[in-house]
Amino acid sequence: MRLVPFVASAVLAYTLVPSARADCTPGGLATLAARGLVPAFDPSVREYRIPRPPGGSLELITRPCATSVEVYARSTRQTPNRITPVWAGDGAPVDVVLYERWREVGRYTLRIDDSLPPPPPVPVVRSIAASDLSPAYAPHITRYTVPSELEVPGERTFSAGVVPVVVTVGDPFVDDPFVDDPFVGDPFSPTQPVTVMVNGTLVTPGEVFDAWAPPGGHVDVVAYRNWVELARYRLDVTAADIEPPNPDVDPPDPDVDPPDPDLQVIPAEYREALRRLLASDPEAAAAYAAFEAGPAEDKVPGQKTLNFRGHDGVMTSVEVATALMGWIEVARSAAASEDPATLLARYTLVELALTRALGRSPITPSAALSTASVTELRAALREARPLLASALRGAETQNMGRSTPLINPDAPGPVTLPGQDVLEGRVCVGGRPADVGDGDGGDLAALGLSASQCTLFPGGIVGNDTRPYVERLGCVRHQGNRGTCAAFAIASALEMAHAVEYDVLPNLSEQTIYYEAKRHDGDKGDGLYAGASLEHLATLDSLLPVESEWSYNPSPKRSAVTCQGVMCYEESCAGYDEACSDTAHQGQRVCTSHDHSLFCHWEAAATSGGVALNGSSPELWDPYDTEGSVLLLKAALSVDWQVVLSINANTAFTDAVEADGYLDYEGSDVWSGSGHALHVVAYIDNSELEALVPGAPPGDYAKPGYGEGEGGYFVLRNSWGPCAGDGGYVYASYRWMRPVNFVYGARVFNSINVSQL
Structure with a gap:
């Protein structure tokens, strides 16, 4: 190889001049480069070993022999002769697959071999x-x-x-010898x-x-x-x-x-933040050690199956995220809590909540802290905490907007909500039919309920509550046989935000939300990070449509298969007649012919109108200060901000799902669990709970070692149908929120940016 320097527009660059390979075949690669590749690359050899990449991701360079062939590695398209990062931290083989017109024509496999010495540091x-x-x-x-x-x-x-x-x-x-290969061309x-x-x-x-x-x-x-x-x-x-x-x-x-804990499975950009958190919190370190000693299926990003018995007596299976995805969210929350912009956003929320509750803000104006350091902002938040706690005490019941509850507390057993419609033979539970966009109720299709089954209990919070949030919620829905909880939580939050801002309740398309977020996520399996999804959705040029434009597909017959490119499922589209595919995102592959070549891409269903999310969705959850985080969530709800919560669906949570929805946490160390996302719709302190629902179990707060505090519950809207918990709701006690790995993150937004409904 020879380096040829040239100057263009006063920028010095280098071009790597490649040679040609005489042994290329149409279904093969002319170039396959990865650090530590064993044996040396030969186009005819299809199996290789590589050492475990130190940060979880490896750099890959490929070039197909035929220009008509596309190359994918871990569902990431490879640009010929360009370095492309590929995630390999889970230890699973990296398949490099060649396609021509979306037909597989070749495959190379790189297997992680821990017996190989790690690659030496690149001398950059x-x-x-x-x-x-x-x-x-x-x-x-x-x-x-x-x-x-x-x-x-x-x-x-x-x-x-x-x-x-x-x-x-x-x-x-x-300085990088990795590119010193005669068959690599201009990789930078x-x-x-x-x-x-x-x-x-x-x-x-x-x-x-x-x-x-x-x-x-x-x-x-x-x-x-x-x-x-x-x-x-x-x-x-x-x-x-x-x-x-x-x-x-x-x-x-x-x-x-x-x-030290082994953090190689955590993305490199969040690893040090998590290391500092674990070093500062023995309970968090013990939780991570339990994760390290846990089952192998929890140490890879993706989904696993969780089973619960619903109130209809049926054992139901849902897809939830692995524990690793939860710890990655914890690491992101820890990193965000070291960011001055995030801390200032939290302080601004406190200022707004105090102004709403007291008519004025007695704390230092947030504008005066715009250049404050992390230490100064943390101190300001601590100083404001007693004022915020006092202002919020009882504030959740100051604006009762309805004169009667949804149910009669004296009625025996489960009851059907009066005055609510039936959508295509399915009961609307835990909310009301939307003002626009319900369509045929695809997001209810997994329910199959009659009017006599599974609704709100007389002793629950939602059925007795007279606050206006209940009128801003659509029917409780069911994600079916897919790991789409984040899309359902985001849809519910967007719908409530629209109802608050425009007094119109839409039913938004979870199918579109999941498609858009999953295409950005890039992983070919189910599951999303709620925070990253909200950030991406706020950047879209297109609007998020209503359910009737692209209805949700619960895929009841779907099963996972060995991936062929990004096609990782079969029977995804059985019984479904809209845009669909056997991918996780279920977009439709559209191909066009031009100049004797076929060009293909993924598309969502054609839609018109919809809503757009406001661009800001700061992280509220601080794993260093979960007590303060509970107050911040209450502050957000008090000013009508929407909260999407990422949690550990541990045994205490599933016990509540199988019972009456009250998450009665006794402080035991329940570390096992799974990642799940929900919409937080309200909170209620114990002092108000007794008046609302006499005899309801109080939400305990004072876990030994954390000091005293008033107990209560957050009202969490789930996506497992009305036979889970109280008509589809779970009531998470403040005490349950305290352990550092029970809540992974809490993203908020305060408005809809555009509405065309």
């Missing part, structure tokens, strides 16, 4: 400068020591716990620079960054390209009078030096 970090760094920096040395108290001559003395670090990076075109673009994070914070190369690491701690320096980890270096911080440990002479004592 030119230097790491820290006072008294030992040994001197060299790209191949990954571990160093620095003293905890540093004095820089002529400048300043750094106290224990602060380590000033300067990192410089090189030119990825020159100017938008693929090397980025560096120090202790989880993005830093500017060449500038001093004051890293926080107390004696005995360490500083992590990690280089990424497209968030694929290229190199990782560790600086152990030692006191001046302590000899640095020598692992060859002094092996670690597990009783004194417990091993």
Whole structure:
């Protein structure tokens, strides 16, 4: 290979000049490059081994022999001769599949082999400068020591716990031997620079960054390209009078030096945030250790089956997310809680809630904190907490908008709601028929209920409540045989937001919401991250239509099969006559012919009109401060903001689903569970609960070790039909929300940006 420099528009670049391969076949690859590939690439060899990538993602370069062939790896389309990141942190084989006109013509398999040595760090970090760094920096040395108290001559003395670090990076075109392959051509673009994070914070190369690491701690320096980890270096911080440990002479004592949790399954950009959280919270560390010791199926992103017995006596199976997806959400929430913009958004919410409750805000204006640090914002939130708790106490019942409850509390047993319609033979439970968009009730199709089955209980909160939120909810729905809970939670939240803002209740298309979010997510299996989905939906140019435009497909006969490209299911479309496919997103593949070539892409059903989400959806849940997070959720609901909650559907949760909906948590360590998303529609404190539902079990709050606080419940709207919980609702006690891995995240938004209904 030869590097040919050229100058264009004052930008220096390099082009890698490839050679041709004489042994190419139409169903083969001319290029397959991955770090540590064993054996060396040969187009005729279809099985390879690679070491486990250190950050979970690997860089892959492919080039098909035939230009008419498309290449996919883990459902990600590969651009010929371009580096593409591919997730491999689950340890499953990476299949590189070749398609011509969407017909498989070839396949290569890369298997993770833990017996192979990890790839050496890519020498893209030119230097790491820290006072008294030992040994001197060299790209191949990954571990160093620095003293905890540093004095820089002529400048300043750094106290224990602060380590000033300067990192410089090189030119990825020159310094990465990965691209030194005669069959690789121009694998970079100017938008693929090397980025560096120090202790989880993005830093500017060449500038001093004051890293926080107390004696005995360490500083992590990690280089990424497209968030694929290229190199990782560790600086152990030692006191001046302590000899640095020598692992060859002094092996670690597990009783004194417990091993760090294995966070390789967590995406690299959130890993350090989770590491800091686990180090600060023994309960969280114990929960993660239980996850590490748990079943293998929970350690890969995706879905698993959860079974519960509904009030109709039928054992029902639903798809929920694996525990790994929950821990990734926890890590994201922890990272967001270290972000000044997120903390300022939380403080602004507190200011708004106080103004709504008191007629004024007695705290420092949020505008005055626009440039505040994380420490200052956290202090401001702590100072505002007592005022917020006092202002919200009882505020949830100040605006009773209805004169009568939905049900008669004296009626025996389950009852049917009076005055509610039946949609295509299905009962509308837990809300009301929409003002627009119900169509044939595809999102109710999994129910198959008669009017005598499964509705609200006399002793439940929703059926007795007279607050206006009940009139802003559509019928309780059922996600059926698909892992689409996030789409259902988001749809319910958008519908309520529209009813608040426009006084019109729509039934929005969960099918479209899931399609749009899943296409962006990129994973070919079921399941979504609710927060990331909300962020993406806010960027769409198109509107989210109503149910009647593209009705939900519960896919009752669907089953998973070995993936053929992104086709990972069969019988997805049985009995369904709208746009559909055997993919997770169920979009329809549309192909057109041009100049003797076939061009194919995925499409949603053709729709018109709909709504668009407001662009802001900050993370409210702080795993460092779950007590404060409970208050923030109450504040959001008090000002009509919508909350989409990601939770651990553990045994306490499923017990409530099989009973009357009250999540009566006794404080036991129930770590096992699954990821699930719901819409939070209301809250009620114990002081108001007794008046609303005499004899209802109080929502306990005061778990030992956390201090006293008033108990109560959040009202969670589920998507498992009205035979789950109280007519489809679960009442989560504030106490249940406290353990760090019971709630994964809570995203909020406050308005609909566009409505064309």
